[in-house]
Amino acid sequence: MGGRRRRTRRAHPAPAQPDRRVPWHPWRYTAADYRSAVASAPLAPPLTGTPTTAAWDPDLPTALTELGVRTEEESVLDDLLADLGH
Template identity: 45%
Template sequence: MALARGGRKERYDWGGCAIGNVMFGRLPVAPRRFDAAAYRRSALHGAGRPLTGEPVVCSWDPELAEAMRVMGHGVEDEHVLAEFLADLHAG
């Protein structure tokens, strides 16, 4: 979930999970590459800053919150951009 954080955008952080809970719970939208598997692929490269604040359960994928807690850092949008572009290219 892209959120501005001092000029940087975080996809995976506790605030992103909180907003995802609201969006995916109230709107007819589904998460795209916003799950534990996508986070692990991105986080393996050491992307992002350390997570701070209270952990939030991700209602659409509880495994995501656990992976974030264990790995301990957020992932910026730039680190998942290639996957999104590949999706667009694939049609």
């Protein structure tokens, strides 16, 4: 393909190497948030990809591995909108 890179979306968090020049904070991306999202989406598709670490929540990779399903933003939209309303 002429040197073009293919972009893929990871089901597991990217390696915990945040860009130190840009302050950031994961929003609703903790083990507790993930477990809650999975409980509300019983028909979620399985995770794919390679597990990695999450510096902001060491329990997240374990939760992802244990539950093994993908969650989409749409499944937690009410929670996200409620956060924005505060």
